[in-house]
Amino acid sequence: MRGGNQMSQLMKQAQKMQEDLAAAQEEVALMKAEATAGGGMVRLVMGAGHQVETLEINPDVVDPQDLEMLQDLLTAAFNDAASQLDQMTQERMAEVAGGGLGLPGF
Known part of the structure; x- marks a missing residue:
């Protein structure tokens, strides 16, 4: 029965990893980055998918x-x-x- 218990644990770990991945993907979709160039002369806010939200x-x-x-300042900020x-x-x-499944080599 020991093998069945290990398989059950492995399946639980895989399910948790899928849930964590879905949560991370949602977080990534909401990320924003702000950049400036020329000492603040150009300011740009970029969202997920590299969409410029503010310029x-x-x-x-x-x-x-x-x-x-x-053009150089815009390029640098982007x-x-x-x-x-x-x-x-x-x-x-x-x-x-990094959470992995606890399997060697993975």
């Missing part, structure tokens, strides 16, 4: 003669926010995966 540009940074600088979201997602999912 603020200080009027002082808008120079029609130097649009390249504004990339920073995307990187933050990716890192937060990886960390949260690693927490769930």
Whole structure:
């Protein structure tokens, strides 16, 4: 009967892991990252799926003669926010995966 008990425990662990994964996915869907560039001249808030939710540009940074600088600031803010979201997602999912099933090699 010992083998049946181990299988039951394994099934319970697998079910808990599925529940934890579902909860983590819900948390990830609500995550937001904020990034600034140019000393706060550009501020961006990004949500799940890398959707830009807020973009603020200080009027002082808008120079029609130097649009390249504004483009660089926007790119930097976008990339920073995307990187933050990716890192937060990886960390949260690693927490769930770290629980594992107690099996060697998994």
